[in-house]
Amino acid sequence: MKQRLRHDAIVRSLRRNGTLRVEELAQDVGASRRTILRDLSALRDAGFVIHSECGRGGGLQLDPQSVQTTARLSVAEVFALVISVSAMRAARSLPFADLADAGLARIERALPRDKIRDLRRLLDCLHIGQLSPHQDISDIGQMDADLLPAVEAGFLHQHQLRFGYRDAKGVVTQRQVEPQAMLILPPLWYLVAYDPAREGFRHFRMDRISAPDVIPETSFRRRHVPFEDDVCPFRDLPLQPGTASK
Amino acid sequence: MKQRLRHDAIVRSLRRNGTLRVEELAQDVGASRRTILRDLSALRDAGFVIHSECGRGGGLQLDPQSVQTTARLSVAEVFALVISVSAMRAARSLPFADLADAGLARIERALPRDKIRDLRRLLDCLHIGQLSPHQDISDIGQMDADLLPAVEAGFLHQHQLRFGYRDAKGVVTQRQVEPQAMLILPPLWYLVAYDPAREGFRHFRMDRISAPDVIPETSFRRRHVPFEDDVCPFRDLPLQPGTASK
DNA sequence: CAAACGGTGCCAAATTTTGTCACCAAAAGA
DNA sequence: TCTTTTGGTGACAAAATTTGGCACCGTTTG
Numbered sequence: 001m002k003q004r005l006r007h008d009a010i011v012r013s014l015r016r017n018g019t020l021r022v023e024e025l026a027q028d029v030g031a032s033r034r035t036i037l038r039d040l041s042a043l044r045d046a047g048f049v050i051h052s053e054c055g056r057g058g059g060l061q062l063d064p065q066s067v068q069t070t071a072r073l074s075v076a077e078v079f080a081l082v083i084s085v086s087a088m089r090a091a092r093s094l095p096f097a098d099l100a101d102a103g104l105a106r107i108e109r110a111l112p113r114d115k116i117r118d119l120r121r122l123l124d125c126l127h128i129g130q131l132s133p134h135q136d137i138s139d140i141g142q143m144d145a146d147l148l149p150a151v152e153a154g155f156l157h158q159h160q161l162r163f164g165y166r167d168a169k170g171v172v173t174q175r176q177v178e179p180q181a182m183l184i185l186p187p188l189w190y191l192v193a194y195d196p197a198r199e200g201f202r203h204f205r206m207d208r209i210s211a212p213d214v215i216p217e218t219s220f221r222r223r224h225v226p227f228e229d230d231v232c233p234f235r236d237l238p239l240q241p242g243t244a245s246k
Numbered sequence: 247m248k249q250r251l252r253h254d255a256i257v258r259s260l261r262r263n264g265t266l267r268v269e270e271l272a273q274d275v276g277a278s279r280r281t282i283l284r285d286l287s288a289l290r291d292a293g294f295v296i297h298s299e300c301g302r303g304g305g306l307q308l309d310p311q312s313v314q315t316t317a318r319l320s321v322a323e324v325f326a327l328v329i330s331v332s333a334m335r336a337a338r339s340l341p342f343a344d345l346a347d348a349g350l351a352r353i354e355r356a357l358p359r360d361k362i363r364d365l366r367r368l369l370d371c372l373h374i375g376q377l378s379p380h381q382d383i384s385d386i387g388q389m390d391a392d393l394l395p396a397v398e399a400g401f402l403h404q405h406q407l408r409f410g411y412r413d414a415k416g417v418v419t420q421r422q423v424e425p426q427a428m429l430i431l432p433p434l435w436y437l438v439a440y441d442p443a444r445e446g447f448r449h450f451r452m453d454r455i456s457a458p459d460v461i462p463e464t465s466f467r468r469r470h471v472p473f474e475d476d477v478c479p480f481r482d483l484p485l486q487p488g489t490a491s492k
Numbered sequence: 493c494a495a496a497c498g499g500t501g502c503c504a505a506a507t508t509t510t511g512t513c514a515c516c517a518a519a520a521g522a
Numbered sequence: 523t524c525t526t527t528t529g530g531t532g533a534c535a536a537a538a539t540t541t542g543g544c545a546c547c548g549t550t551t552g
Binding site: 248267268269280283286287298299300301302303304305306 | 495496497498499500508
Binding site for chain 3: 523524525526527528529530531532533534535536537538539540541542543544545546547548549550551552
């Protein structure tokens with residue numbers, strides 16, 4: 001049997017049986033005592049907490065808190081998760097915030113270095129505030145599936161975005177703008193951008209943007225965005241406590 | 247060099263160099279052409295999208311969208327992530343919902359089977375609604391760190407919970423109840439439980455619960471919880487679209 | 493057609509993993 | 523104190539897996 005599979009089998013067996021002796025475990029997964037001991041060492045290296053006691057009545061016990069899963073995530077998925085959970089925390093509706101943060105931190109640590117930098121830069125662009133109670137939110141639409149990648153590319157490579165925008169009256173106009181920030185006024189998300197043609201900042205509701213497109217030839221500098229007083233940058237919220245430690 | 251490490255090296259090299267021929271890649275990571283081809287096959291199995299073109303000017307190219315991370319998460323962390331992102335989606339403030347869901351689905355698939363069942367049962371206990379605008383939310387406190395594991399154990403094993411509860415006037419009473427559901431009225435979270443001593447259902451704000459404790463000897467049956475009309479079970483929301491497919 | 497390139501099957505050589513055995517350390521009884 | 527039980531380590535040969543080399547196939551491009 002392959003090493004990896006046996007490791008999984010050991011974890012399963014320990015979880016099922018509570019406490020086991022090495023001999024029993026060896027018989028259970030069909031491997032020798034020595035191999036089991038080697039595997040235990042590897043599993044402990046991998047982060048599983050396995051208590052063991054010598055002598056009569058001794059045995060092995062897997063700390064149920066340490067049962068782990070390995071999941072493969074694409075970078076875009078990680079971004080989405082981080083931003084979603086961060087927004088959740090920002091909205092202060094979060095009894096599981098610490099645990100979720102710990103999970104995020106672990107996911108984040110697993111990212112390649114340059115992607116971590118990208119993620120930080122994206123989070124730098126995020127701001128959050130309170131929606132005015134007078135705002136009409138009855139017509140929230142679906143966001144364009146291509147919007148996230150486009151906005152992401154726009155932010156990270158400082159490229160202008162072109163898209164169609166349908167305003168509150170339903171009139172669609174073509175825009176070409178410099179993306180400067182994203183603003184969350186739950187439950188609405190806005191793209192805050194500088195429009196060179198109109199020489200000023202504009203807020204675009206993200207569910208009203210259609211057919212977004214990155215213009216690779218373009219480039220621009222980041223500007224100071226004039227936010228309202230009650231808008232707070234995401235990075236000022238205490239995020240990912242796990243990243244600092246270790 | 248170990249297989250796993252070489253696989254990582256291949257991904258790194260492809261990401262660095264954009265497009266490469268098999269020969270070049272082999273030289274880069276110090277392995278033979280045949281081994282590289284075998285590794286490529288394994289990587290594709292593992293979910294990496296690697297484009298290849300035959301003939302002159304051909305070569306390999308890693309789809310940057312598919313760059314993946316493997317993260318090890320504890321089960322509690324997965325629960326916290328799933329519940330957080332699900333709540334996010336329920337609050338309808340979610341431009342990245344689909345991606346985050348896909349990530350969650352992948353994480354969920356990686357869980358051991360019985361833990362998936364536990365997760366489903368936990369989600370079954372979750373309900374969400376709208377907080378009345380008259381509610382005073384100025385005194386939201388920190389949730390007890392022991393509460394989540396206790397509530398989880400209570401739900402999953404049908405054990406009663408004992409805890410101290412501080413009501414709106416600041417008076418603390420001892421309770422021993424049957425946990426029946428969790429109710430989210432953003433930004434507040436409530437434990438909905440049946441109190442046998444008082445013969446009725448009670449809502450407990452989770453940030454006002456202290457010193458929670460599971461009473462393992464006890465057991466109870468699930469009851470039909472009388473919810474308000476605007477309260478909706480979590481499971482009725484379209485969750486984890488990825489889990490159904492495949 | 494020939495050359496450049498990715499991809500596959502096969503098999504012996506290289507490498508890693510496994511099992512056996514001897515032995516140590518700690519805990520629990522007798 | 524002595525014996526038994528049980529986790530843990532080192533060494534080494536046997537077993538299993540991985541690797542490299544080779545021949546060969548299919549596709550694309552000039």
